[in-house]
Amino acid sequence: MAASRGQNALQWYVAETLPRQEHVAIQNLKRQQFKSFCPRFRKVKRHGRRVETVLAPLFPGYVFVSFDRDRHPWRSIYGTRGVKRLAGIDSARPWPVPEAAMQQILSRCEDGVVTRMADSFEPGQQVRLINGPFAQKIASVESLDDKGRVLILLEILGHKRVLKVNEGSIMSCSAK
Incomplete structure (x- = not known):
């Protein structure tokens, strides 16, 4: 065989x-x-x-x-x-x-x-930051642009903030 x-x-x-x-x-x-x-x-x-x-x-x-x-x-x-x-x-x-x-x-x-963590992200999708000062924090995707940047909504000290991160800095929460 x-x-x-x-x-x-x-x-x-x-x-x-x-x-x-x-x-x-x-x-x-x-x-x-x-x-x-x-x-x-x-x-x-x-x-x-x-x-x-x-x-x-x-x-x-x-x-x-x-x-x-x-x-x-x-x-x-x-x-x-x-x-x-x-x-x-x-x-x-x-x-x-x-x-x-x-x-x-x-x-x-x-x-x-690794050049990309996921095939694509969708608005509203839960993601985990994998590097930077907010590594391991959970956020939600707000929008994406054509240059590989993602706007995410992150709760910091009780306030929601919008951050712009590179697509390689986040991963889907379902992929661990």
């Missing part, structure tokens, strides 16, 4: 990494000839008066690994520096990521960096 699947046998799996070791896991998986992927997004970090934009993992503590469970020596992943385990019922049966879900993630990335 495995031989008849051919190239479609390659599937994506989730590997849990050690804390803040995604880059170590990616490097060591690559050395073992595994294709891996850690989607990142631009995050604004503030420390005192200093503000900088950094690339942060979209799924902290996890990376995606592609392999054919029937043909590749995937059990070696358990001994890979930076990797804690593969997600699954047990170590003998890792769970593949549904192909449609993986395609959604890949289609939103350019060179491993």
Whole structure:
């Protein structure tokens, strides 16, 4: 059966990494000839008066690994520096990521960096800010323009304020 699947046998799996070791896991998986992927997004970090934009993992503590469970020596992943385990019922049966879900993630990335969190936003839709001083706050979409900016309505200290944010700074509340 495995031989008849051919190239479609390659599937994506989730590997849990050690804390803040995604880059170590990616490097060591690559050395073992595994294709891996850690989607990142631009995050604004503030420390005192200093503000900088950094690339942060979209799924902290996890990376995606592609392999054919029937043909590749995937059990070696358990001994890979930076990797804690593969997600699954047990170590003998890792769970593949549904192909449609993986395609959604890949289609939103350019060179491993998320360029858009959702296909489109609708007025009235609930969204979560993912970076900036109001990160993790819930807002509602007021309107969109053709340049990728979104007007959102956010409650701040008991008052509703309209803010203009980049489309990449928000995500749908249903996508967590």
